[in-house]
Amino acid sequence: MINIWRLTKIQLISSFGLNKALHTRDAKERRKMLWLSIGILIGIVMMAVVSFGYSYMIAETLEQIGRPELLLAIMMAVTCLIGFFTTIYKASGVLFGSKDYDLVMSLPIKTSHIVASRVAQLYVLDLFFSLMVMVPAGIVYAIKVNPGVLYYFYFLITLLFIPLVPIIAATIIGALISWVSSRFKGSRIITLILTFVVIIAIIVGSGQINGNNPQLLADMSAQIADQIYNLYPLTLMYVNAVCSFQFDSLVLFIGFSLISFMLFTIVLGSKYKAIHTGLTTSFSKNKYQMKSLAVSSPLYTLYKKELRRYFSSSIYVLNTSIGMVMLLVLAIALLFVSAEQLGQLVEIPELSNYLNRLAPLFVSVFVTLSCTTSSSISLEGNNIWILKSAPVPTLTILLSKVAVNLTITVPIVVVSSVLLMISLDTGWMESLLLLVIPVLYACLTAMIGVLVNLKLPKLEWTNEVSVVKQSASVLVAMLIGFISLLILFGLSLLLADLNGNLILLGIGLLILVVCGAMYRYIQSKGELLFRAL
Structure with a gap:
């Protein structure tokens, strides 16, 4: 026993990283x-x-x-x-x-x-x-x-x-x-x-x-x-x-x-x-045949590697794409159920008004649930040295991970946004904002995940569950995403007397500025953080 x-x-202790937290003598690590x-x-x-x-x-x-x-x-x-x-x-x-x-x-x-x-x-x-x-x-x-x-x-x-x-x-x-x-x-x-x-x-x-x-x-x-x-x-x-x-x-x-x-x-x-x-035990049914090798750019090669890694892990896919599945189901459902009926179903009478006014932010909530980058660096595990020793700029490595996140989120966001345009009968300006803001937020979420995972890596693990579902970087990235959306929702409600499109346009510009600032930070500090892993 x-x-x-x-x-x-x-x-x-290994799964939750408690050993390091309990016994480290580094003051910076203790504060973290x-x-x-x-x-x-x-x-x-x-x-x-x-x-x-x-x-x-x-x-x-x-x-x-x-x-x-x-x-x-x-x-x-x-x-x-x-x-x-x-x-x-x-x-x-x-x-x-x-x-x-x-x-x-x-x-x-x-x-x-x-x-x-x-x-x-x-x-x-x-x-x-x-x-x-x-x-x-x-x-x-x-x-x-x-x-x-x-x-x-x-x-x-x-x-x-x-x-x-x-x-x-x-x-x-x-x-x-x-x-x-x-x-x-x-x-x-x-x-x-x-x-x-x-x-x-x-x-x-x-x-x-x-x-x-x-x-x-x-x-x-x-x-x-x-x-x-x-x-x-x-x-x-x-x-x-x-x-x-x-x-x-x-x-x-x-x-x-x-x-x-x-x-x-x-x-x-x-x-x-x-x-x-x-x-x-695995079985190979095909004989290897020598073929001509295709040449790709470093970014595209790393992107394909990250995409293969993503789809090779069932728990990784299920944990990071559930938000997109829920978004698509909701967008399809609204084609058959009006926003007023949905509001009665979930006991929110004003849901129709909120959806028409804040639809881009509602879509962004599901984007926050689908962040692959918050655990992508940790999943490298003991093989992180391969990337660190590769003759490729660190920015290219990090951007390949961002690209995978955008591949998972952006196509479904675009399809769902188009379906919502039809069901909500939005005007051209509302439709444009409904399409652009969630895409910008997908970029923001992907870069947040990269930075958080660089700050809170979990490279010592024995199974992927502890990284994808239990690691600190996943939790922190999700909290940052939700808190940022709560702030944006709060601003929209406080400024409800102003034109709704004008508020959303300002929110879109704010997200764009933050994305630019985060990209510059990754560009300048990303290599230092990555090499320190």
Whole structure:
């Protein structure tokens, strides 16, 4: 047991970069880590506030129909569903894709202990998300229902067991996907397409529930509960235990989750080496043929290399393109649903006016979610020396990473903007601003990502999950993007009496000036920062 704890601790410390933060003696590095900790704390608080608000809105409707317990059922189902899908592409990286496999397997430690530590790492990562969703939901339920003391005891105990079964299912599916991918050249693209289809289906499906009609939701409440309970019976055990204080349901929920998790870990540990070998073995079906070599410019060559690197990582693609997928789905939906209807659906009556006035900034929100550069330098890892020793200007290297970010965002931004022009029936000036401002913001976001990743690199990692989803540069770049947009939204609302196009034109010029200043900074300081990595 002590070996499992030590391995898990080391892996978590490595994933989050805590070792350097705790033991560094560099005053500059300590200040950087202090500000980073403050930023992470702000991000956690923001997530908790949003989660609480979302749960409170759901509870208001469920309270009207006399089914407050459905709040915990719905939020638990959401937690398990999202945890399931995110773990699918995390599992193969954490369990089977780590670069330290040979080193760890050479240690005098049982294979079952190594596997248990890696599964425990997945558990800790999923538990954090579960806490962010379920704790606010539990607080809202307590405010609305005012349950007895036993509720808090049961609620806190069951929190620890919610992620276990989704981890098992996601790991099995993730391993199967990896196994298929190792044998077919195009399977990774197929996997990405299928994943995006599921995500789009969830987004579209969630928009079909009309929460503004209490009677309709009242009629659907029993069906919703039955569907959740039938699809995931553990939800019924959970609700009966936490809301009705049924001790047998509590024992069944904890026992089934814990025993399943332990059996899964034991079986996986016994077959781990064989599974790892099968997943990491590749086959070549074509013979190499000598052909004439094409000559390209350094920038274009590096751009192609970065693009291949981007599409070679499923977690990289999924984590950085979800914003573009959501934007495209929203733009298509507005062709069939008016802005007024959408405003009623999300309970924002003035949404139509906001969209017509601030559409470029709304589009830019999704651009902020699709920053590839905030982790592109960190993903070089131990191979960073190859780029540093290449006879290519540093500016060219950094611009190639910016170019990949623009390749992912700009085409979808242009298509979505054209669709929004049609649905919102914008004039020529509004259409021009709707097209130009998000493109400028995509350039700004890409350069922010480069600079933040140069300042907060994470080159020592064992799996891509810790870089793409957990690194400080990704969080800081996203926070900077959101804060800058909040400032622009605030300015637009404060100056609402002025001409809307004039305000957006000023915002566009401001973004252009900031982009120019950041480009000059990268041009003058980029090489120094890059060589210091």
